[in-house]
Every structure is written in C-alpha cells, then in structure tokens.
Amino acid sequence: MSDQQKKATAYWKKNIRYVLVLLAIWFTVSFGAGILLKDALNSFKIGGFQLGFWFAQQGAIYVFVVLIFVYVRLMNKLDKKYGYNE
Structure with a gap:
C-alpha cells in the first residue's frame, strides 16, 4: 500500500468516526429527549x-x-491536516 493510499484510508476512517459520533449525538437528542x-x-x-x-x-x-456546522469545522481541519484543502 502506498503512502497516498494510507493517507486516504486514515482520512476516510477519521471522517467516518466524525459522522458516527455526530449521528449518535443527534439520535440521543432526538430519540432520547424527544x-x-x-x-x-x-x-x-x-x-x-x-x-x-x-x-x-x-x-x-x-x-x-x-x-452540521460542527461537522463542517471538523472536516475543514481534517482536510488541512491531510492536505486535501484547496
């Protein structure tokens, strides 16, 4: 596996972790509190x-x-960290 593929895999894993944590928070608030x-x-x-x-x-x-705003901020930081920002 090349360095580029390792970097992309690490980026994707971190992205999925962010999504799962944020969805768990939303589920807890909507289902739990509601x-x-x-x-x-x-x-x-x-x-x-x-x-x-x-x-x-x-x-x-x-x-x-x-x-949504938290996700945007996290992804902007993640993009900078892995060099995918424009």
Whole structure:
C-alpha cells in the first residue's frame, strides 16, 4: 500500500468516526429527549411549552443544524491536516 493510499484510508476512517459520533449525538437528542425522556422533561417549560414537547418538535432540529456546522469545522481541519484543502 502506498503512502497516498494510507493517507486516504486514515482520512476516510477519521471522517467516518466524525459522522458516527455526530449521528449518535443527534439520535440521543432526538430519540432520547424527544421520546424516552419526554415525561421527565415535561416538568420544565420553555416559552410556555413543555420541554419534552419542545425537543420533539424543534430541539432536535436545532441540534441537527448545529451539528452540521460542527461537522463542517471538523472536516475543514481534517482536510488541512491531510492536505486535501484547496
């Protein structure tokens, strides 16, 4: 295996690790806070709405948008590290 292939393989593994971690966070927020912990979170209110309802309706979407920006930042750093930036 050439150095270029090793570098590409390492880059791809790191990329997949980022994706899996960020998807796990999103799953935890959307499924955990929106469904599993809904009853416990409903004792708190945001803007007049129960927190469990808020996470199920909007909170998971906000977290997903933030995770997109985090992914972009991580990938820009990874591109620079492996020399794939333009």
